[in-house]
Amino acid sequence: MPSPPQTLFEKVWHRHEVAAETPDTPAVLYVDLHLIHEVTSPQAFTVLRERGLKVRRPELTFATMDHSTPTRTEQVFGGAPIAIEAAARQVRELEVNCADFGVELLGLRHARRGIVHIIGPELGLTQPGKTVVCGDSHTSTHGALGALAFGIGTTEVGHVLATQCLLQGKPRTLAINVSGRLGAGVTAKDLILAIIGRIGVAGGTGHVIEYRGETIRALDMDQRMTVCNMSIEAGARAGMIAPDETTYAYLAGRPRAPHGAAWEQALEQWRRLPTDAGAGFDREVDIDAAALEPMVTYGTNPGMVMPISAAIPQRPGDAVFAKSLAYMGFEPGRPIAEQPVDVVFIGSCTNGRLSDLRDAASLLRGRKVAAGVQMLVVPGSQEVKRQAEAEGLHEVFLQAGAQWRESGCSMCLGMNGDLVPKGRYAVSTSNRNFEGRQGVGARTLLASPLTAAASAVRGRVTDPRELM
């Protein structure tokens, strides 16, 4: 009997069931790749020590440091101490934990270190059909390669270290069908911001999203990662895109991807993963990409987003909305364009890849960052940094007056001291505009690298198409 049609998610899920979900117990799900970092792993290793447990499959576990690490070259390579003592302690503790438990670590000065969600795909560790978890919500990024990838808490980090498995209830499925061609100056970042604006910050709760349609197929891997990265900002458990020739071309030859006969075998398996014709989703949403323009957030969550040419929405009588606008110092009905900008941040697991830096550099070449604007460009990994420097992108940024840093999460969450000052406005290519996310009292406007670079040049929120 032929098996019923399945979605990409269902195929990956079923292939990793050590034990299926029952009415009384969640599924026991096997994890193929466990990524760990310095901030959400220490307490999990403590539990292993307390209970006398080992890391069950150290070869499926991979560590790096990114969240609290410095981006200033002298603190990474120059022998200067890490400025924040508690961050230095976390870095040392991860080094000790990885050594004690036999886990491979790309440490602070390693040439392939970077943001965990940038280096997983970059090294070829992330592959179609794998289950990937990490103690970080933006693990959804890896779904761009057709993996089932999601963030977990520290207790679950301990579960995976000890058993290579997780207890999981099966999520529902949500298809987001995207058609139409993105216009010039409109990017994958604008697309995902528009999707979050449409379904809301809790619109994906309990669901795994599959992004589908001609527009998604036309995106390159960097762009697909930007889309899947922000699935969590719509509340979704994960975001996935079916693997195709774009995926295979991206993975071929990467250091940790299969090679030779193993590559051919893997390809044969990967080609079976896309959603079968006739497979159903619990919900579907249709998006017309051709109608989109560059998007920018105006409030304190990523769902509070608007086209860059529009006016800030009005919601009379909504006290929560009013409080959010008061935090931002914005008035309803006012255009967002021309809002003065103090800080511009290019980087993060959302937009810290090479093509993002190329986008930003394309608008900065031969131009200057406006007087009074601080611009920080932080590559997503040391490999992205190396490639950008090989193309001379760093010269473009430096000549424009921007700062060029070592890789890490940096100003996305400011754990390492890269902060937006109180009350200041930042146009940021990161993923969260929550109150205080980039510093106490900081006011964040999320946007694409193109919009961020254009805004840096003008010193005001600027539609990048005006400079293209």
Place this chain on the structure above:
Amino acid sequence: MDPIKTLRSRTVVLPASDVDTDQIIPARFLTTTTRSGLGANLFADWRYGGDGAPKADFVLNRPEAQGCAILVAGNNFGCGSSREHAPWALTDYGFRAVISTQIADIFRSNSLKNGLLPVIVDPGTHGWLMEHPGAEVAIDLESASLTLPTGRAAHFPLEPFAKYCLMNGVDELGFLLGKEPQIRDYERRRAAGPVR
């Protein structure tokens, strides 16, 4: 984890929607390598002024909020980062339950593993709770229900396994370690060829 079967407490009402984990515990406090002591910085940027002094108008700083173990918040609580530091901060402060109309997936999962009850209620019950701060409510795990002082009861979703773990103080790691034979069997099947 201590078993929890019932909980009775007055509520604190936080009139904010989409409360994200960056508000619950800002990132600068995540450089700790232990689970303890995070309650002091729960809601730090709402709770304290720039000088570090408590803001008198923030709900947790009011005298009537002291000793309350149940937090009622606006729609969609716990979105954003996966930091388990959020439920650690809430429980360290003294909360044992959070009530909203919707609770983000990772936060909910983390809460269940730390004895913090994520209670999702219907809009009617939620509306009543938001309008009656300090109300004494009762939560019963066996029936997965919440009872208001008016006598009105609301059911909340609680998976049988989560309920079992909470009511018996069972930790999931022990359960997973008990699955070792099945895990070994799965690994053998995987090694023999692709699992279809």
